[in-house]
Amino acid sequence: MAATVFHQAIGTLQSNGYLKNSGLHQEIRDGAVRLPLKGFKLELGVSKRACHSSGSRNFGVIQASVSQTSVVDPVLSPANKNTNEPRKKSNEAALILIRHGESLWNEKNLFTGCVDVPLTKRGVEEAIEAGKRISNIPVDMIYTSALIRAQMTAMLAMTQHRRKKVPIIIHNESEQARAWSQIFSEDTKKQSIPVIASWRLNERMYGELQGLNKQETADRYGKEQVHEWRRSYDVPPPNGESLEMCAERAVAYFKDEIEPQLLSGKNVMIAAHGNSLRSIIMYLDKLTSQEVISLELSTGIPMLYIFKEGRFIRRGSPVAPSEAGVYAYTRTLALYRQKLDEMVN
Numbered sequence: 513m514a515a516t517v518f519h520q521a522i523g524t525l526q527s528n529g530y531l532k533n534s535g536l537h538q539e540i541r542d543g544a545v546r547l548p549l550k551g552f553k554l555e556l557g558v559s560k561r562a563c564h565s566s567g568s569r570n571f572g573v574i575q576a577s578v579s580q581t582s583v584v585d586p587v588l589s590p591a592n593k594n595t596n597e598p599r600k601k602s603n604e605a606a607l608i609l610i611r612h613g614e615s616l617w618n619e620k621n622l623f624t625g626c627v628d629v630p631l632t633k634r635g636v637e638e639a640i641e642a643g644k645r646i647s648n649i650p651v652d653m654i655y656t657s658a659l660i661r662a663q664m665t666a667m668l669a670m671t672q673h674r675r676k677k678v679p680i681i682i683h684n685e686s687e688q689a690r691a692w693s694q695i696f697s698e699d700t701k702k703q704s705i706p707v708i709a710s711w712r713l714n715e716r717m718y719g720e721l722q723g724l725n726k727q728e729t730a731d732r733y734g735k736e737q738v739h740e741w742r743r744s745y746d747v748p749p750p751n752g753e754s755l756e757m758c759a760e761r762a763v764a765y766f767k768d769e770i771e772p773q774l775l776s777g778k779n780v781m782i783a784a785h786g787n788s789l790r791s792i793i794m795y796l797d798k799l800t801s802q803e804v805i806s807l808e809l810s811t812g813i814p815m816l817y818i819f820k821e822g823r824f825i826r827r828g829s830p831v832a833p834s835e836a837g838v839y840a841y842t843r844t845l846a847l848y849r850q851k852l853d854e855m856v857n
């Protein structure tokens with residue numbers, strides 16, 4: 513028997529077929545969002561009320577109605593509460609991606625790349641809001657770029673987490689740094705989350721565009737040229753990195769360092785940048801170099817993936833800490849949240 517599990521707005525359909533405000537601008541082909549979950553049926557409807565406002569690129573609010581057809585989640589099913597069957601060990605892990613909050617150069621509309629600029633007040637608020645949205649999702653390891661805007665975002669987001677573990681930056685840069693940052697209590701270690709920073713998650717190096725105003729650069733070199741520098745896959749800006757070059761180091765880092773953690777069941781958060789995350793999403797979602805061109809990420813919006821049986825399942829962007837869509841299908845996440853609730857009550 514089919515039972516509707518949740519029904520909610522998941523974003524705004526744009527003319528280019530992507531969903532805005534879902535964190536990830538999710539692709540819709542032939543009116544259907546790909547939702548790779550067995551046993552669930554996704555029905556989409558476009559709310560006419562919000563359709564096609566003139567001068568806007570928004571083409572309507574997408575409503576998703578997800579029906580469970582055959583799979584029953586053991587956590588959500590009271591009938592399974594008293595079963596004596598041993599629970600299968602779950603081999604899934606959560607992966608959260610966050611683009612840093614607004615930086616002082618985002619605000620000034622300057623090409624930033626690898627220049628190390630902090631967050632604005634609004635960026636700080638975005639990071640805190642992102643933290644609220646993921647405050648019920650387990651985080652065992654945090655990866656950030658070497659840049660302060662990503663590190664601020666990760667740290668501020670974690671101030672909102674209900675588990676209250678302490679994120680601690682790991683200093684492996686020298687023998688002395690390692691020795692001087694040791695922790696001598698196993699209990700304290702258990703209450704902390706290692707934060708690993710790597711330049712390989714940095715924003716793409718924008719070459720000689722760094723520090724230039726985006727609008728002035730478009731006025732000077734032409735809109736098309738600047739669009740090509742910003743969004744083509746393999747054309748680098750003058751003396752900078754193309755998205756392809758950025759992907760070479762960011763995706764290699766993801767595969768070498770982060771994927772093994774997910775495979776071992778660790779829940780991971782990555783705080784990074786527009787282009788390093790676009791390249792990682794290209795890998796996770798198997799986008800072509802053509803498809804990635806229209807992928808845009810908003811600042812400070814967390815995106816959730818579930819890593820299960822070697823596959824990445826995109827779960828979109830949690831809009832609220834207790835959003836049903838996040839917990840409805842994932843026994844591990846539902847159990848984690850239940851434990852948090854019990855800890856508080």
Ligand SMILES: O=C(O)[C@H](O)COP(=O)(O)O
Nearest residue numbers: 622623624625715742786
């Ligand atoms: O580095 C920058 O300027 C931005 O963070 C990303 O810029 P883009 O959207 O122009 O690639």
